[in-house]
Amino acid sequence: MRRTTARSGPKASAVDAAYEECRSLVRRTRPTEHALMDLMPPSVRPACWAMYAAFAHADDLLDFSDETPQERGNQLREWRAALEADLASGTSDDPIRLALTDAVRRWGLDLGDLLGALDAVQQDDGREGVATWQEWRERAHAQNVSWPEQLMRILARCGMPVPVRLRDLPGFTRFVEGLFLTDMLRDLPEDLDGGHVWLPTEVLERFDVTPADLIARRWTPAVRELITHLAGEARAWLDAARRALRSTLPLGPAIVLDTTVDLFGAELDAIVRAGGDALSRPVRVPRHKQWRILGPSRARAAVVWRLTLPPETVAADKPSAVDIPEDTPEWQPVPVADPPLPPRPHRDGVRPPEIAAALLPHHVAIVMDGNGRWATALGLPRDEGHRAGAVALRDVVQGALEIGLQHLTVYAFSTENWKRSPDEVAKLFAIMRAELLDGELLQHDVRLRWVGSPDGLPEDVVEVLRRQEHATRHRTGLTLNVCVNYGGRAELARAGASLARASLAGEIDPGRVSEQLFASHLPHHAMPDVDLMWRTSGELRVSNFLPWHAHYAELYFTDEPWPEVDRRGLWEAIEAYTHRKRRKGASTAPVVQARHDEL
Structure with missing residues (x-):
């Protein structure tokens, strides 16, 4: 007997409502990211909202509540502990945690990786800033690598593995760093409101800018040069990542990559044009410019997902039902295909050498x-x-x-x-x-x-x-x-x-x-x-x-x-x-190598 993970009844309504609350939070606080999530297959979007909402909520607990820093840190620790308990029990009375719990169990997400990312956010509790670019990168990787990796995992569940290859991994790293730096420049007014400057001390000193200059919103020539330089660095990292990763991705994820780089690039342009306002208020890309990027991408992505993924994956904005053996825990994915798929070809089309089976x-x-x-x-x-x-x-x-x-x-x-x-x-x-x-x-x-x-x-x-x-x-x-x-x-x-x-x-x-x-x-x-x-x-x-x-x-x-x-x-x-001579102690090698007995 088999069961499916399709939802029904009061629990289904609660889970759907939880996903909708996550969607509303992401759309309100991160419209760019929300627009990019809409490029994903419909069944994948709720998991995207849940993951992003969880990280955003954890970050907000540290940065934007009225309590003391110690109280905010305790709040995050309590919320993280409650999340771990919810993931173990399979339910929650908190909508964000409920949505994330459902996504983890439904898609077989890496629980340890997700909790590790939240722990990395927790490490910002009491931290004054970062001294070097290396320290900044470690913070960026710890907090942000989990997000795209989980998306790759979900796409693989949908039937579209994302073959990020070894030699392209530095490009993936640059992609994460470019997103993180753009996000940091975009959030600069809010961070400054809280008295935080997360830019590396070494780059501030290079441009003769102090944290006090930024917190006081002093738009000096040095500050202008600093912001222009950082925006240029973020754009260069994103462009380099696109060149490194573009050819390795299937068409659907490649569309998402291109659109992400273009949208974040537009945000960087808007930040530079805003001048001193970039220190005081959030800067948004004009709607008509955003639509010029998003409109064609949405149309292309919709066509690609329909052509490349199973129909149930693109049918509705909810996770697709997945057949699971009755004795399998709900969170446990069942990855074994029957019948098995043929080997996946090399991305460059190279074929193995022709070697006789006996050799x-x-x-x-x-x-x-x-x-x-x-x-x-x-x-x-x-x-x-x-x-x-x-x-x-x-x-x-x-x-x-x-x-x-x-x-x-x-x-x-x-x-x-x-x-x-x-x-x-x-x-x-x-x-x-x-x-x-x-x-x-x-x-x-x-x-x-x-x-x-x-x-x-x-x-x-x-x-x-x-x-x-x-x-x-x-x-x-x-x-x-x-x-x-x-x-x-x-x-x-x-x-x-x-x-x-x-x-x-x-x-x-x-x-x-x-x-x-x-x-x-x-x-x-x-x-x-x-x-x-x-x-x-x-x-x-x-x-x-x-x-x-x-x-x-x-x-x-x-x-x-x-x-x-x-x-x-x-x-x-x-x-x-x-080409080796396999004598095994004999004076001459056999003409055809002996075979081992099969298991």
Whole structure:
């Protein structure tokens, strides 16, 4: 028996009313953002209103209530705690929290990511300002990256994955920063009313402007140059982001991107033209100019959504009903497509090399190294590198499906990775959980298997790993082994302990222990031997990865960090493998490589 998430009855009326209140709040306080949300598929819009209203309400609790700063901070903490309780219970007596709770459960949004963004807003409590552009960027990323990422997740649920690729991620980062700086210039009068100046101290000093100058609304030549410079920076970042991201997006999201850049650019022009008024009152784009941008975009977006998305997705301004198994919690998405979809083509149209099936490696293992160093080199937080690494893995899995690989094992989190900072570990698990819930890869013929130990892992990560293992157990295409909390020596030690227990119980003769018997006591004994092990980012070691299964693996090392890899890197590794001499101790290599037994 199956049920749907379609709403009816009093609860439906309450939820619909909550969404409508969020819509009214966004339309009243952020007309530009509201207009952009109207470019999204109708079924997606309520979730957009709910997310934006929640962040706006949290920000307003800190900035615009009459209480003392300490009281405002306590209000936000209480509201955030109530939201977390509501998300757990599935209902709320607060309309904004009720709408967000419904959106999270309906669309399988990343709860940890959303709460993390609210926590980042909370960090503004008591903060006087920011000193450097780096500190400003960290604030921008923490508070704002969640919003577009959740929209991508919803579009994927609708049937339109947004394939933001590794090398384009800096463009995505610039996009977020450009939006944040434009929003900051637009909100400058309100911030100054509250005595806040969130512009970096280093840029104020560069133009010889003090926070007191801005709070007093002194429109000096230096202040004019500062505002003009900042507006130019925001426009440059947005334009650069459009160039970097435009070709990677499907047509519908690309229309939204173009319109966003054009609308925010028009706001920047209006701010510069307003002169000293930009410090005293909100500046709006004239309606006729706004309509020149929005009118054609609305028409194009409506056509594109109707042509590319299922009819129920574009039928009405409410979330579409989604079939869910009766025993599945309401918030849990069901991402497994039946029948599975074919591999998604590479965006440049490249095809895999033609390699005879008999010459392909049966099992490729990858040490996906360099995420954190890649992000640090670009001036990004380390967790942005892990997000980029997840995008790279998506494309590599598509390439594995295209070329016909049977087994792919990736080192996602080792037992040694617990030595990293608790904050980085928590963010890494949040990204991992979000990727597993997203389900894009599991729309294809991929069987997911978890290799590792549950000891110490967050319960929600263990739950989703096991759920996706179960959901994909009948898939016969690529087996994707994801090593989470895995250590090679620990695996061998567990096998030895298992043999010792069996010996003490009289089940085996210690003198007759063979390699085959030892292997049968490994926690993941069914995994075939690794033919090819590939490590990125220039390190020349195997790092405690699959010591038993990779005993005769060909080793392949590349210099690029994992976030810069796509499926072409996998194909190149496989081509290199086909030229290796696989003697395995014999004097000559066989003409055709032997195949492992199928699982």
